[in-house]
Amino acid sequence: MAMGSRVESEAAASASAARPRRILFIDAYDSFTNNIVSLLRTILGAEVFVIRIDLSTLEKTADGDESGPVRWTEAEFVNNLAQFDAVVCGPGPGSPLNPDDVGAFRLLWHLPPHLQVPVLGICLGFQSLVAAHGGAIRRLQRGLHGMVREIEHRDDVPGDIFHRVPDFKATLYHSLCADIGQDDDPDMLYEEWRRLARWAPTAKAPELQPLAWATETREDGRGERILMGVRHVSKPFWGLQYHLESVCTEPAAHAVLENWFRSALRWNEARGRRIRDDSLLQIQTLSPPNHLESVAAHKRRAVRRDGEAEWWKSGALRDVGRDCEYTYRTIPLPHGVGVPEVVEALGLTAGESIILDSSSSKNGDPLALSSIVALEVETALRFEFHVSDNFVTVRLPGLDGSLGRVETVSLDDGATNVWEIISDFWEARSHPRNSTDTNSAFKGGFMGFITYEMGLQGLDKKMVSGDRGHRRPDVCLAWVSKSLVLDHKAGVAHVQHLRPRGSDDEWLMSVTDKIQTSHGWLRSERNGVNGHVNGHTNGHVNVHKSLVQNGHLNHRAKIRTPCPTAYEEQVQACQDFIAAGESYELCLTSQTTMTRPRGPRPSITNGVQQANGAKQQTSYDSTPWSIYQTLRKRQPAPFGSFIRLGGATMLSSSPERFLSHSSTGLCSMRPMKGTVRKSVAVSTVAQAEKILHIPKEEAENLMIVDLVRHDLHGVCGVGNVIVPDLMKVEEYATVFQMITVVNGQLPGYQQDKIDGMRRGDYDSPSAYTGLDALAAALPPGSMTGAPKKRSCEILQVIEGQQERSLYSGVVGYMDVTGAGDWSVTIRTMFRWDDEEAPPDEAAGETEPREVWRIGAGGAVTILSTPEGERDEMFTKLAGPMGVFRDTA
Numbered sequence: 001m002a003m004g005s006r007v008e009s010e011a012a013a014s015a016s017a018a019r020p021r022r023i024l025f026i027d028a029y030d031s032f033t034n035n036i037v038s039l040l041r042t043i044l045g046a047e048v049f050v051i052r053i054d055l056s057t058l059e060k061t062a063d064g065d066e067s068g069p070v071r072w073t074e075a076e077f078v079n080n081l082a083q084f085d086a087v088v089c090g091p092g093p094g095s096p097l098n099p100d101d102v103g104a105f106r107l108l109w110h111l112p113p114h115l116q117v118p119v120l121g122i123c124l125g126f127q128s129l130v131a132a133h134g135g136a137i138r139r140l141q142r143g144l145h146g147m148v149r150e151i152e153h154r155d156d157v158p159g160d161i162f163h164r165v166p167d168f169k170a171t172l173y174h175s176l177c178a179d180i181g182q183d184d185d186p187d188m189l190y191e192e193w194r195r196l197a198r199w200a201p202t203a204k205a206p207e208l209q210p211l212a213w214a215t216e217t218r219e220d221g222r223g224e225r226i227l228m229g230v231r232h233v234s235k236p237f238w239g240l241q242y243h244l245e246s247v248c249t250e251p252a253a254h255a256v257l258e259n260w261f262r263s264a265l266r267w268n269e270a271r272g273r274r275i276r277d278d279s280l281l282q283i284q285t286l287s288p289p290n291h292l293e294s295v296a297a298h299k300r301r302a303v304r305r306d307g308e309a310e311w312w313k314s315g316a317l318r319d320v321g322r323d324c325e326y327t328y329r330t331i332p333l334p335h336g337v338g339v340p341e342v343v344e345a346l347g348l349t350a351g352e353s354i355i356l357d358s359s360s361s362k363n364g365d366p367l368a369l370s371s372i373v374a375l376e377v378e379t380a381l382r383f384e385f386h387v388s389d390n391f392v393t394v395r396l397p398g399l400d401g402s403l404g405r406v407e408t409v410s411l412d413d414g415a416t417n418v419w420e421i422i423s424d425f426w427e428a429r430s431h432p433r434n435s436t437d438t439n440s441a442f443k444g445g446f447m448g449f450i451t452y453e454m455g456l457q458g459l460d461k462k463m464v465s466g467d468r469g470h471r472r473p474d475v476c477l478a479w480v481s482k483s484l485v486l487d488h489k490a491g492v493a494h495v496q497h498l499r500p501r502g503s504d505d506e507w508l509m510s511v512t513d514k515i516q517t518s519h520g521w522l523r524s525e526r527n528g529v530n531g532h533v534n535g536h537t538n539g540h541v542n543v544h545k546s547l548v549q550n551g552h553l554n555h556r557a558k559i560r561t562p563c564p565t566a567y568e569e570q571v572q573a574c575q576d577f578i579a580a581g582e583s584y585e586l587c588l589t590s591q592t593t594m595t596r597p598r599g600p601r602p603s604i605t606n607g608v609q610q611a612n613g614a615k616q617q618t619s620y621d622s623t624p625w626s627i628y629q630t631l632r633k634r635q636p637a638p639f640g641s642f643i644r645l646g647g648a649t650m651l652s653s654s655p656e657r658f659l660s661h662s663s664t665g666l667c668s669m670r671p672m673k674g675t676v677r678k679s680v681a682v683s684t685v686a687q688a689e690k691i692l693h694i695p696k697e698e699a700e701n702l703m704i705v706d707l708v709r710h711d712l713h714g715v716c717g718v719g720n721v722i723v724p725d726l727m728k729v730e731e732y733a734t735v736f737q738m739i740t741v742v743n744g745q746l747p748g749y750q751q752d753k754i755d756g757m758r759r760g761d762y763d764s765p766s767a768y769t770g771l772d773a774l775a776a777a778l779p780p781g782s783m784t785g786a787p788k789k790r791s792c793e794i795l796q797v798i799e800g801q802q803e804r805s806l807y808s809g810v811v812g813y814m815d816v817t818g819a820g821d822w823s824v825t826i827r828t829m830f831r832w833d834d835e836e837a838p839p840d841e842a843a844g845e846t847e848p849r850e851v852w853r854i855g856a857g858g859a860v861t862i863l864s865t866p867e868g869e870r871d872e873m874f875t876k877l878a879g880p881m882g883v884f885r886d887t888a
């Protein structure tokens with residue numbers, strides 16, 4: 001650079017110093033976008049604006065109506081480029097040759113010189129760049145997803161974006177590759193190519209200067225030459241095939257980003273490119289989570305300063321649960337007393353119940369050691385929402401078992417969606433974090449479930465059909481004011497009541513007495529230490545043994561399991577999509593249906609639960625509760641649950657936490673990927689580690705970890721997400737699982753802001769709560785694969801449009817302080833009251849049968865084998881199904 005121009009460039013730099021650099025990020029509906037945006041902002045200090053390849057922004061039209069997101073025209077897009085120092089084209093599903101998959105990327109490559117803007121293409125964006133300049137796009141011999149590879153580059157070319165960058169390894173997520181003719185000369189030996197040819201532009205793509213390569217050793221012993229980086233020789237375009245944002249890409253790789261940006265700015269200066277500052281950009285500054293719903297709800301709450309919307313003020317139920325104080329009694333928990341003793345003492349087995357049971361865990365999440373039992377659920381106010389309805393039902397059941405007071409809150413009257421309504425409801429009842437001195441995990445608040453379909457509609461409303469042939473709730477959350485928390489670690493129980501301020505609390509006394517004088521409680525106290533309930537004693541149950549250990553097999557139950565060959569074909573179909581570049585990983589699932597003569601149905605009379613089954617045809621006495629007790633003994637899990645709510649019955653032995661959030665905004669997710677069945681050969685964690693710490697399993701885990709980081713970044717913001725535990729192997733009753741912990745801090749929760757100030761402080765991003773994090777991250781990435789949206793669409797096709805329903809959804813709570821914990825609904829059997837199967841007339845049955853379902857599946861990658869996946873699915877199915885077979 002000549003002296004004169006350096007001076008000029010310094011002057012230009014100082015003139016623009018006041019203005020932060022601006023990058024436009026074009027998102028191809030990927031699930032890693034926020035991780036890249038976070039890097040761009042932390043490493044380059046630039047402002048990043050995100051739009052999507054179809055030029056839609058996440059902004060609603062200015063008046064907040066429902067006409068959908070603001071979308072730029074192509075002309076506006078080109079015109080708006082002048083407001084950015086540079087553009088990044090991101091990764092994504094599909095092919096760079098398909099206009100719908102790359103959208104706006106294609107508008108960048110052939111702009112007239114005066115409109116040109118520096119661009120970095122990453123993965124799909126890189127492939128689009130190469131395809132636009134003579135390169136071909138072909139499939140890799142075998143896709144590389146979540147694979148960490150050495151990136152070969154030259155560090156000795158001044159001005160190059162790899163200049164002085166040390167050797168590093170980076171994560172790859174691609175099935176397609178850019179072919180600039182690296183294999184066209186079959187006679188050129190690999191070594192010769194490495195020495196001479198690989199850094200020179202090829203005849204096929206003469207404008208592209210290769211900058212980096214990876215070599216993949218293939219079965220035939222030859223290395224597949226994979227282009228990893230290019231630069232356009234005259235235009236300001238650079239591209240990288242690898243994912244510099246992955247948690248497993250070595251940080252040394254980040255220097256490439258700095259070099260690129262420096263080169264881009266230098267190009268702007270050399271061209272005298274002025275950045276126009278319109279300040280009119282109406283677009284998201286961090287990619288929103290791939291979840292329009294949560295963003296819309298959150299934004300509207302943020303705009304509304306008084307904390308409560310019009311739609312709620314008029315309702316008859318608006319005062320329920322408001323202005324309550326938290327009261328509690330803490331009593332010692334006798335050794336050996338767990339959820340079953342409490343449930344039996346309080347007679348909770350028949351009517352509606354919500355029991356989150358983690359007293360029966362083997363070596364699971366050490367954080368999940370409290371069980372939460374909702375009391376008097378039948379009379380708790382609840383929110384129910386059926387996807388695609390334009391209203392939310394709020395119901396306060398009557399004491400006499402009647403429907404009670406019902407209110408429908410129309411979404412046409414102002415609220416954008418159910419998240420906004422429940423968040424508002426919560427906000428008006430929330431308690432300051434330090435308002436009590438108990439360490440109770442839950443102090444009263446929301447408990448319930450959310451289906452997989454609710455998550456789908458958050459990705460795209462079109463993904464769930466308007467007419468599903470039933471009216472079951474996809475969101476069912478009860479506002480629980482009376483509860484019991486068993487703190488198994490501290491050995492205490494908290495009997496709790498959120499009661500109207502100033503009222504007396506006989507209830508608290510009487511329930512405490514009832515529990516303490518119950519048979520189970522007293523018996524355990526007398527018997528001392530050898531309690532039988534905690535499951536720790538019988539955790540090591542082998543699947544096969546467990547299928548028969550109960551003795552009698554019940555022949556009245558009928559079970560239809562998935563067809564193994566059909567499942568294998570579905571695995572292959574998944575792999576075809578992956579090989580075509582449409583997905584990086586797909587969590588395929590299937591359902592088993594089980595029927596039995598209808599069991600005793602609970603009814604509620606004068607507030608007393610009774611079973612009316614005596615009048616019905618039943619020749620067995622296994623109630624859902626008794627089935628659950630067998631399940632929790634055989635499959636002890638940190639996130640067990642027994643739920644009867646909203647017409648659903650759910651018996652869960654889930655090992656997987658989806659999301660926990662504290663009252664101080666700390667979010668923690670625990671994606672689980674990598675499963676190995678326990679056997680004589682694999683009975684210790686060390687043995688399981690050998691099996692799980694292999695590229696296939698680690699890749700499976702890594703893909704979801706990067707996806708979950710993206711989801712959390714979307715609400716927690718730039719630089720606020722970390723991975724404290726990567727790929728840890730844990731032991732469960734019948735399987736070993738590999739888990740990763742991803743933590744994020746919701747912004748705005750500084751100590752001085754926590755108490756009291758949060759409400760009303762809507763300009764601060766602290767208005768984000770655990771509910772926003774939840775809404776942003778559904779459906780659980782570990783149940784979808786990546787990228788989430790395209791993978792869900794593909795799975796709907798492969799799974800035959802069958803609803804997953806409660807399976808693949810979440811179960812959990814968020815209490816008045818904002819603390820919450822949600823598990824992924826897997827290893828669970830469930831039924832809906834309204835679903836029935838024809839009677840077995842040959843067996844003399846006249847009444848319809850009840851239908852139970854279990855979903856099971858696993859993540860399919862390019863390295864999966866159909867048989868392996870089939871076995872994994874049946875292994876996961878075996879636990880709950882065996883329980884049903886033996887007890888139902």
Ligand SMILES: C=C(O[C@@H]1C=C(C(=O)O)C=C[C@H]1O)C(=O)O
Nearest residue numbers: 673674675782826856857858859
């Ligand atoms: C799909 C299931 O489990 C999911 C898939 C896992 C895997 O692929 O290893 C592990 C845990 C879950 O996230 C299931 O249990 O049915």
Ligand SMILES: NC(=O)CC[C@H](N)C(=O)O
Nearest residue numbers: 091092123124175176581
């Ligand atoms: N991560 C990506 O951008 C992938 C690009 C393309 N879909 C492929 O599989 O090769």
